[in-house]
Amino acid sequence: FDIESVLPAAYYDIMRCAPRNEWDEDFDWSKNVFLGGPPDKPARWACLSAASYRRMIYLQEVMTEEIMKWFGGLGSHVPRNCREQEEGLCRSIWTTLVKQEGHVAEHLQNRDLFRQLRDLRTRSYKSQICDECKTSYLKVIRKYRKEAWKVLEDVSRGDLYYG
Numbered sequence: 001f002d003i004e005s006v007l008p009a010a011y012y013d014i015m016r017c018a019p020r021n022e023w024d025e026d027f028d029w030s031k032n033v034f035l036g037g038p039p040d041k042p043a044r045w046a047c048l049s050a051a052s053y054r055r056m057i058y059l060q061e062v063m064t065e066e067i068m069k070w071f072g073g074l075g076s077h078v079p080r081n082c083r084e085q086e087e088g089l090c091r092s093i094w095t096t097l098v099k100q101e102g103h104v105a106e107h108l109q110n111r112d113l114f115r116q117l118r119d120l121r122t123r124s125y126k127s128q129i130c131d132e133c134k135t136s137y138l139k140v141i142r143k144y145r146k147e148a149w150k151v152l153e154d155v156s157r158g159d160l161y162y163g
Contacts, residue, residue, distance in 0.1 A: 004157055007153075007156040007157060008149070008152045008153045008156040010156075011055065011056055011059050011152070011155075011156045012059075012063075012114075012152055012156075014043055014048075014056055015056050015059050015060045015063065016041065016112055017041045017042065017043035018041055018042065018043075019045065021041065021042035021043070022042060022043075022044070022045055022046075023042040023043055023044045024044060055155070055156070055158070058155065058161075059152070059155055059156065062151065062152075062155050062161045063113055063152070065161070066113055066148050066151055067113050067116070070113065070117070070144045070148060071098060071116075073140075073144065074098045074120070074137075074140065074141070074144065075095060075098040075099070077094075077136070077137065077140050078091070079132060079133045079135075079136030079137065080136070082130060082132050082133045082136075089128065089129075089130075090129045090130050090133040093127050093128060093129050094124065094127075094129060094133065094137060097120060097123050097124050097127060098120065100123075113148055114145065114148070114149075117141055117144060117145050117148075120141060121138060121141045121142075124137050124138065124141075125138065
């Protein structure tokens with residue numbers, strides 16, 4: 001229907017579906033209905049045009065690169081106002097949270113950068129990190145989320161990704 005504003009969300013959803021699961025063949029309505037997240041989520045792959053399928057595959061690669069880039073950047077972020085600076089409890093907790101949330105194998109499988117950033121935000125908010133560091137980390141997570149969504153929007157509309 002030529003509604004470009006839905007493209008980023010639609011591509012993001014379908015690129016996280018399991019290529020091995022076809023909706024009409026594998027989804028049995030007679031069983032308990034459960035749509036698991038990736039890697040189990042089916043799609044109607046045959047309904048995608050060749051151009052849409054190619055863009056979806058391209059987006060999978062782009063989001064994988066974005067995941068590697070953002071979690072690398074998050075791990076090295078050091079807040080300016082922390083009294084402990086680069087060494088200490090805040091830095092240690094943050095590094096552990098990023099490593100736990102940024103586990104590459106899971107990201108490559110799920111390609112769900114936004115869920116991972118949301119989970120990292122929640123876990124860092126509940127952690128023992130000082131308030132100054134929490135504020136700084138939450139700001140950088142929000143910044144990365146906005147920038148990653150912009151990349152997703154641009155590529156969904158046909159722009160090339162340059163990392």
